[in-house]
Every structure is written in C-alpha cells, then in structure tokens.
Amino acid sequence: MDILLFGKNGQVGWELQRALAPLGNLIVVDRHSRDYCGDFENPEGVAETVRKIKPAVIVNATAYTAVDKAESEQDKARLVNATSIAALAEAAEEIGAWLIHYSTDYVFDGTGDRPWREDDATAPLNVYGQTKLEGEQAIVNNMSKYLIFRTSWVYAAKGNNFAKTMLKLAKDRDTLSVINDQFGAPTGAELIADSTAHAIRVALNDSSVAGLYHLIAAGETTWHAYATSVIDFAKQQGVELNVQVINPVPTSAFPTPARRPANSRLNTEKFQHTFGLTLPDWQKGVERMLLETLK
Template sequence: MRTLLFGPNGQVGWELRRSLAPLGELIPLGRHEWQGLRGDLTDKDAIAHAIRSLRPDLIVNAAAYTAVDQAESEPEQARLINATAPGVMAELAREQQALFIHYSTDYVFDGSGDRPWHEDDPTAPLNVYGQTKREGEEAVRAADGHHLIFRTAWVYAARGHNFIRTMIRLACQRDTLQVINDQHGAPTGAELIADVTAHAARTASTRPDLRGTYHLTAAGETTWHGYARFVIEQARAGGAPVRVAPEAIEAVATDAFPTVARRPHNSRLDGHKLETTFGLKRPDWRSGVARALQEMDISHTQGRPD
C-alpha cells in the first residue's frame, strides 16, 4: 500500500509517520518541496499535482488550521486549509480509487448538554474554526468517495508544546494556579489517534461499506482542572520540582480567561461506533497522559520543560 501523508510534522502527523510505515511505502509531504511536489494546503493545484503524480492507495490528511482565536480574523485562510483543501483531496482520492482519511473536531458541535456527542447529532459550531472544520467534513462527504472522518478533541503529544508542558512549567514556578473547570472532555494522545488510524486503514481499505464519520478520543472524561491536577500529581511523583500544592490549584469558570473565539463546554465524544466497527477498546485518558509524561522525562525539568 502506498500512503500519502499531508501534515507530517504536526502532533498527529509525526505519530502517523510511525504507525503508517508498516502498511507499505509512506510518503510524508509537507509544505516544502519534495521531488518537485508540495503538500501546501493553500495551493489546490499543488495538492492535485501531488496526488495524481504519486497515485497513492491511501491519503491521510493530518494538516489543519488550528489557531482557534486567530481564525476569527483569518476566516478565508482557515477555510482554504480546513475546508477547500480536504474537499480537493477527497475528490482526487475518489478519482484515484484511494481511501481518504481526514480529521475533524468536537468544535463542530455547540458544546451544550452533558452527554457525549454521537456522530449523527446536529452540528452547530460556535466559532470560525469549528465552522471551517464542519465545511471540510461536508466537502469530504460530498466527494462521495471511500473516506473515514475521525473527530477528536483535546489532542496532545509528548513532542512539542502543549497543555501538559505548560502546566508543569507553571507548577514549578508558582505557588497557586487557576484552571478552567466547566469544560469537559477526554485528553487524547496523538499516539492513540495514529495507532487507531493505522488499524482502521488496514480494516477499511477493502471495505467501502465502513466509510463514514467516527469519534476518536480516549475513554473517560475530565475537565481542564482535573487534567491539570493529574498532570501535576504525576509530575511531582516523577521527581519534578513542583511548587504548587494540589489544594492550591483553583477551579475557575471559562469566563475567567476571556478568549476571542467561544469554546464549547461539552467536548465529550461517544466512541461506541468506533469500538464496535473496528473491534477496539479505547484506553482511559489517564494512561496516555501518564505515558506521555514518562516520555517527556519531566524529572529533569527546572520549571522550563522543553
């Protein structure tokens, strides 16, 4: 199987390099030119040229415009990357009879209620980022090819900057912290997303009847406050010079930290369809976060983890 991967250098894309490699030939295509080809999602012609030249069996799009607040002032740029580009990829995938895998987000929902969202629940995004991601989903479905759309949420990775590293850094520098406690979701590792993607690609490559949208997050749920407390407790147990005590991590409402774009309060995604279709059992979110912390080797941090 020849796989073309767009967005190979992001959190999920980096893990996909590892998980997709055993499937066969893997071509990671970023924004910079590779053998005359470019994976620049702002250039529809470049996308089409790459796909037609490489003729992949599997196309995975891990690239996206993810600057949620900035998208409010750059809606057309966000739309070009999150909606137009995936639509072009999906159309070319159908032309090449390839399986197309695309990632979306809980931000397509309005964040109301307190139950996990199902795949067929009505979408009503609160911000430009969510709107453009919904448009991307619609474009992929409209292409009417063999596709899998994975909606995910609260993504992190051991590599790069993220919520985990920020919390550890602050906990090593301060005596008190304030963390939001009225947004609910499941922290989901890029490693888990990549592993599930590879398994689903193997299963679905010859099963067009499996095409559709699936929710892909770790099991369980928490709040950003609960997430932060778990991270800091694990960091302390791992030998990091944590200053803030558990009781000094204050739970606050979303409006304590105003943002340009509105955030959903309910980011829970029901993963039953994914588990049933692909024969999977999702791990609890804590296990993935604990493993990421081990990979980060936080015991050596001095308040500024890399």
Template sequence: MRLLILGRDGQVGTALTQLLAPLGMVVAFGREGADLAHPEGLAKIVDRERPDVIVNAGAYTAVDQAESEPELAQLVNADGPAALARAAAERDAWLIHYSTDYVFDGEKPGPYAEDDATAPLNVYGASKRAGEQAIGKADGKHLIFRTSWVHAPGRSNFVAKILGLAQSRDELRVIDDQVGAPTSARLIAEVTARAVAKIAHDRPLARGIYHLAAAGETSWHGYASYIIGEAVRRGVPLKLRPERVLPVSSSAFPSPARRPHNSRLSTHKLRSALGIELPDWQADVLGTLDTLLPETIR
C-alpha cells in the same frame, strides 16, 4: 499499499509517520511539500504519488487566531481537504481526515454521537465542519475521525504548557466548566493504523464519520491537576503543588473564540466497527508524560 501523509510535522502527523510505515510504502509531506493553503496544487501531488490511501493530518488549529484569519482557516481546513477528497475520488483512493469536537456547540448534556446536529461556536469549528461537508460531497471513499484535546510529546500542547507553568508558579487557575477527553496523537495514529490495515485486507470500515477519543472525561482543571499530581508523585521538582491548582469558570479567561462546555464524544460506533476498547484518558496521558517529565527535570 502506497500511503500519502499530509501534515507530517504536526502532533498526529509525526505519530502517523511512525506507525503506518509497517503497512506499506509511506510518503509524508509537511507544509513545504504539500500546503493545504494552496488547494490548487494538491491534485498534482496525488497524481504523482498514486496513493491507495491519503491520510490528511494537516490543519489550521490556532483556535483564537482563526477569529481574525477566517479565510486562511477556511483554505486549510475546508478548501484543501475538499481538493484532496476530489483527487482521491478520481483515483478511487481512500481519504482519512481528522476533525474536531469543536463542530458542536457543547449544549448537549451527554456525549455527542456522530449524527448529532453540528453548531460550531467559532471560526475554527466552522471551518472544520465545512471540511467534513466538502469531503462528504465529493462522494469518495473516506473516513473522518473527530477527536478532542489532542496531546503528544513536544512543547505545543496543554501538557507541556502546564508543566512549564508549574516550574515558576505556586498557584494556577484552570477552567473547570469545559469537559472532554484528552486524547494522545499516538492513540489516534494507532486507531488509524487499524483502519488502514482493514483497507489493506479489503475489509474497510463503512465510509463516514467516527468519533475517536480516549475513554472517560475530565475538565481542564481535572486534567491539569492530574498532570501536576503525577509529576509530583514521580519526584519532579515543581514549584506548584496539586492543591494549588484552582478551578475557575470560563468567564475568568475571556478569549476571542468561544469554546463548547461539553466536548464529550461517544465512541461506540468506532469501537464496534473495529472491535476495540479505548484506554482511559489518564492512562493515555501517561505516555506523553513519560516523555515530557524527564525533559522537565533537565
């Protein structure tokens, strides 16, 4: 099996490159080798590499910045994936793509199912929904995994940001009226590997959209409190204590892009299709903390 990964250097792409290697011959590109902002060149890459499965982990993820760069967000999150989907369909290859909870408006009182109506509140979410629609329109073999609140070892995510602030501040205000499930890039890659293995054994999942997130739910405030509490429990020298992580509403932090208040995703469809259970978000976060906390102590 030949596997082509785009977005190699991102959080999900890094995990994918490691976990998909045992399943076949992997060719992975970062932006310099396969730029989604230049959709016209993607078909040539697919023709050259002749993959059985294309895994697109590349995306424009700067949610607030997208409000002032809608054309670029559309190129990377919709036009690029559309070109990949057409190229995959022409080669009868599978395309695996990642989307987001931000395709929803957050007004539903419970977890969102895959067939719930989408209504993104911001440019980023709209561009990701456009990508989903373009992939479906290409009518090829595809899996779209919607996920939420992604974290991984590194410096560009919520876990690292909170740990960094906790070293210099003795009080931190964090939003408590947005709810979702923190989900690790490794978990996303592990589930993707299971899906690819089923393709390899000619028992693929039914094409379409699946929700992929850790189990349970929390607010950003609950998430931050858990991170700080776990760090303190492990003896990490932080100025901030868990009781000084204070809850505030979204209105306390105005931002260019609106966020959904409810980002909960029902994963029943995915769990049934793969015959798996997904870990609670707290257990999933521990893997990221295991890497970041020693770096925080240094």
C-alpha cells in the same frame, strides 16, 4: 501499496509516520516539500500531488488549528480547512483512493452533558469549527471511500501541550487558576495514529466501514482536574514543584476571541464496534506521556 501522508510534522502527523510505515510505501509531504506540493493554501497544488503519486491511501493530518486567530483570518482558515479539502477529496475520488481525514468536536455547540454522537446536529461556535465542518462536508459530498475521525483535546510528547505548560507554570508559581467548566478527554496523538493504522487495514478489506467516526480516549475530565492530575503525578515521580493551590475557575475568567465548547465529550461506541478496538482511559495515555517527558 503507496500511502500519501500530508502534514508529517504535526503532533498526529509525527506519530502517523511511525504507525503507517508497516502498511506500505509511505510518502510524506508537508508545505516545505520540494518534490510535491503539500501546501494547503494551494488547493490546486495539493490535488496535483494526489494525481501524480496516485496512492491507494491518503492520510491528511494538515489543518489550520489556530482557533483564536481564525476569527480574524477566516479566509485563510477556510482555504486550508475546507477549500483544499474539497480539492483533495475530488482528486482522491478520481483515482479511487481512500482518504483518511481528522476533524474536531468543535463542529458541535458544546451544550449538554452527554457525549456527542456522530449523527447529532452540528452547530459550530467559532470559525475554526465552521471551517472544519465544511471540510467534513466536502469529503462526504465528493467521496465514497473515506474515514473521517473527529478528535478532541489532542496532545503528544513531541512539542508543546497542556500538561507541559502546567508543569512549567507549577515550577514558577505557587497558585494556578484553571478552567473547570469544560469537559472532555485528553487524547494522545499516539493513540490516534495507532487506531488510524488499524482502521486502514480494516477499510482496505471492507469498504462498507467508510464513514464518520469519533476517536478519543475513554473517560472524561475538566481542564482543572487534568492539571491537578498532571501535577500530582509529577510530584509522585519526585519532580519539585512550587505550586500549592490550583484554583478552579469558569471559562469567563479567560476571555478569548473564539468561543469554546463546554461539552467536548464524544461517544466512541461506533468506532470501537466497527474496528474492534477498546479505547483506553485518558489517564493511562497522559501518564505514559509524562513519564517520557519527565525523563
């Protein structure tokens, strides 16, 4: 079985290379690939790649994710997150392939204090969220065999992430100010990749599982509590940090071009029930990532 992976070098894409390898012949493509087009600014090229390879499964980990920059680059964000996804979905449907795609909690308006369910009304606050929603709709409207996984607060040991940034600042400063009125669950790229591989195995044997799911770690926190947890854990591991005070501040203390949702909680009951998995608490994944990072 051929599996085509777009976006091999991103946080989730990197972990997917490991997680998907045992499932079949994995073909990985990005925008710099020579043999096949993986540039999502070229919808026709992406579709042609699908038609040439004719994989049984396509996993797309490519996206325009510069949330603030998207406000001034709307056309580019829409091209990558929506137009190319529509072309990808149409090509995948032509050859009868499964398409696995990742979306975001930013499709919601971030109000309320309960976890969002898959069938809740969408109302994006920013261009990034709107274009990701359009990408979802392009798949739902053009395909029969698809899995869309909405995620949030994604991190990985590879590359930069919030925890690493906090630790770097904590070494140089004695006081930090971190937002305390946004709620979510930090979710490891490793968890997303492993869960995706399992879901693909299920889908290949039961096409009725096709649909939209929420996939994040269990529990919830704020950025402030997340930062505090990271710094406390690092200190327990013997890391010398300069920081003495971590001040909780509102979102308004850090104005950004794009509005952020206050409520990024996602209800994962549908995913866990359908695929028979138990999603672990966010702290377990973060601490594991920190142990790897702090070596």
